[in-house]
Amino acid sequence: MQDQNISSPTLRRLPTYLNYLKSLPKDHPENISSAVIASALGLGEVQVRKDLACVCNKGKPKIGYIIKDLINCLEEFLGYNSTxxxxxxxxxxxxxxxxxxxxxxxxxxxxxxxxxxxxxxxxxxxxxxxxxxxxxxxxxxxxxxxxxxxxxxxxxxxxxxxxxxxxxxxxxxxxxxxxxxxxxxxxxxxxxxxxxxxxxxxxxxxxxxxx
Amino acid sequence: MQDQNISSPTLRRLPTYLNYLKSLPKDHPENISSAVIASALGLGEVQVRKDLACVCNKGKPKIGYIIKDLINCLEEFLGYNSTxxxxxxxxxxxxxxxxxxxxxxxxxxxxxxxxxxxxxxxxxxxxxxxxxxxxxxxxxxxxxxxxxxxxxxxxxxxxxxxxxxxxxxxxxxxxxxxxxxxxxxxxxxxxxxxxxxxxxxxxxxxxxxxx
DNA sequence: TAGATTGTTAATCGATTAACAATC
DNA sequence: TAGATTGTTAATCGATTAACAATC
Structure with missing residues (x-):
């Protein structure tokens, strides 16, 4: 992970993941699976996992990903935290x-x-x-x-x-x-x-x- | 040619060709080769020929393409002539x-x-x-x-x-x-x-x- | 004819998808 | 343990590039 060469298609999708995750209601469980993300965004679930793997911590089998962590690392990676x-x-x-x-x-x-x-x-x-x-x-x-x-x-x-x-x-x-x-x-x-x-x-x- | 299913990458390049062709000076020869277009736009020359083949009349060996014709058919194809x-x-x-x-x-x-x-x-x-x-x-x-x-x-x-x-x-x-x-x-x-x-x-x- | 430039066929490259083993 | 969900390896798909025969 943290591969230096992330493909353009992946890079273009990263802001979409971030937007989606940020739009989730506050009472949403703190974890989410790649399948849920994929279906909400009309993508394949393997694609979601691969994209996230380029940038973020690993998800956990049976649990999925911690939303807060995903948001943090996407923002960090995309440079939204610095100006x-x-x-x-x-x-x-x-x-x-x-x-x-x-x-x-x-x-x-x-x-x-x-x-x-x-x-x-x-x-x-x-x-x-x-x-x-x-x-x-x-x-x-x-x-x-x-x-x-x-x-x-x-x-x-x-x-x-x-x-x-x-x-x-x-x-x-x-x-x-x-x-x-x-x-x-x-x-x-x-x-x-x-x-x-x-x-x-x-x-x-x-x-x-x-x- | 006139294939109904033109790929997205090709479709995205078509307006670029049109812009370039329209920007040529008036005293430019009336024909142009795929190699010249390719080098001006930073593309491969085969790619240019393939893209144009989807939309336009054929070019002629040794001569290339007639600029005026290319402009016409690109505009026509892209729907710039109708509203x-x-x-x-x-x-x-x-x-x-x-x-x-x-x-x-x-x-x-x-x-x-x-x-x-x-x-x-x-x-x-x-x-x-x-x-x-x-x-x-x-x-x-x-x-x-x-x-x-x-x-x-x-x-x-x-x-x-x-x-x-x-x-x-x-x-x-x-x-x-x-x-x-x-x-x-x-x-x-x-x-x-x-x-x-x-x-x-x-x-x-x-x-x-x-x- | 000879040479430039085309369109096409085959090879390569890269991204997506499918299959599946790993694991919490 | 059993089942859900992950990451990875292999297969597929599509676009680009290379090679080359066709032709004005």
């Missing part, structure tokens, strides 16, 4: 929405500020976060030792934003622009592809439904 | 952001309105879209024959919203709430899992980076 700073480049609608979204704190992500080329966007958001002009990017990143960047600029400016991030020591980029970004080895990109999700949704429709 | 109506349940920040996001029109999705339990949210958004009280849900869905629903309510209300959608004939649900939804056979769910993306991003980091 990582991040910055946004692109303070349009999406950028601002992410900047002001308080839910990220539960996921261990603290977005400290956003940056935009457009000086008119400078100022503070509803929740008091700063929007700076892009010129300040280097200074803020260096000062706060930022390692995670979020790109919410239009597609045509995304590579440019990405290069700026890489130049300033950012090693993980969450890209909301619909383009493939080129980065040097060692920098990782997570592409948030809303068009792809939509494609998946509408193509899996029983028949095409057009208005 | 499907959808509704949102949950008019909080995320719901409103999606409702006002004009980019969906390029993807063939027309969000006609949002609904919320809270009567105080009734009215029109910046872009003139309607937010109705949830009581109006049935009437609007029936009248416009809505088949796609988007859920942006808090986790604890998501199943309820989902049930309401199913009851009113919605057959495809795009779920932004972090819960697994139970639906009858024939209804499809596309789960937009932001926590999962974040998990993937931070776990793939070379070392854990905490501030």
């Amino acid at each position: 990582t700073n991040a910055v946004i480049v692109g303070a349009g609608k999406l950028g601002k929405a992410l900047l002001d979204y308080v839910g990220f704190e539960n996921y261990g992500l603290n977005i400290v500020a956003a940056f935009d080329k457009n000086p008119a966007l400078q100022g503070k958001t509803e929740t008091g976060k700063n929007i700076y002009i892009l010129d300040k990017f280097e200074e803020v990143c260096k000062r706060l030792n930022i390692k995670i960047g979020i790109i919410t600029v239009p597609a045509e400016n995304a590579q440019e934003a990405c290069d700026l991030m890489v130049k300033n020591g950012i090693v993980a980029i969450w890209n909301f622009a619909p383009v493939h970004l080129k980065v040097p080895d060692g920098v990782i990109i997570q592409h948030e592809n809303i068009a792809a999700s939509l494609a998946l949704l509408s193509k899996r429709l029983p028949e095409r439904i057009n208005a | 499907t109506n959808a509704v949102i349940v949950g008019a909080g920040k995320l719901g409103k952001a999606l409702l006002d996001y004009v980019g969906f029109e390029n993807y063939g999705l027309n969000i006609v309105a949002a609904f919320d339990k809270n009567p105080a949210l009734q009215g029109k958004t910046e872009t003139g879209k309607n937010i109705y009280i949830l009581d109006k849900f049935e009437e609007v869905c029936k009248r416009l024959n809505i088949k796609i629903g988007i859920i942006t309510v808090p986790a604890e209300n998501a199943q309820e919203a989902c049930d309401l959608m199913v009851k009113n004939g919605i057959v495809a649900i795009w779920n932004f709430a972090p819960v697994h939804l139970k639906v009858p056979d024939g209804v499809i769910i596309q789960h937009e899992n932001i926590a999962a993306s974040l998990a993937l991003l931070s776990k793939r980091l070379p070392e854990r980076i905490n501030a």
Whole structure:
């Protein structure tokens, strides 16, 4: 267990387990079996056991897993207990929405500020976060030792934003622009592809439904 | 070709090809090879050919593919040329952001309105879209024959919203709430899992980076 | 024709599922 | 002990990659 190389499908399911376990009523018995988790989430029970084995203490035959322990180790593993700073480049609608979204704190992500080329966007958001002009990017990143960047600029400016991030020591980029970004080895990109999700949704429709 | 059962990974890549092809400069030759596409997007060239073969006319040896044709058939296949109506349940920040996001029109999705339990949210958004009280849900869905629903309510209300959608004939649900939804056979769910993306991003980091 | 580039067939790789022995 | 539930080993399934014949 604690295998360094957990597969992407497993990694994607871990937050789902955590959400489910946290949603259980308080009067639920303190233990739970893989079969119950599996059926609630529409997964296979062996899959649940294998996924949990990557991250958590062993379950016990006949008893299953202690819910409290599972929650703890999932949160620990996913880094929800500690906080990582991040910055946004692109303070349009999406950028601002992410900047002001308080839910990220539960996921261990603290977005400290956003940056935009457009000086008119400078100022503070509803929740008091700063929007700076892009010129300040280097200074803020260096000062706060930022390692995670979020790109919410239009597609045509995304590579440019990405290069700026890489130049300033950012090693993980969450890209909301619909383009493939080129980065040097060692920098990782997570592409948030809303068009792809939509494609998946509408193509899996029983028949095409057009208005 | 035109295989009815295109795999999810392929389906997810199709919008990427389309974006890339559309981003090519106007003075680009009218044809392009799978090798060029592959290297631009960081994919294998056989993969590109196989993906395109699912959807498009054949390429020609020595010449490759005609860009204009590829764009046309990808748009056609992905349904970007026709429009499907959808509704949102949950008019909080995320719901409103999606409702006002004009980019969906390029993807063939027309969000006609949002609904919320809270009567105080009734009215029109910046872009003139309607937010109705949830009581109006049935009437609007029936009248416009809505088949796609988007859920942006808090986790604890998501199943309820989902049930309401199913009851009113919605057959495809795009779920932004972090819960697994139970639906009858024939209804499809596309789960937009932001926590999962974040998990993937931070776990793939070379070392854990905490501030 | 010769060469580039395609589509296809076979091999590999990785994830899921099934079977089952271990154990509380 | 008997039974429930686990972790593990082997089998299956599906996607990617490699090899290669087809063809403009």
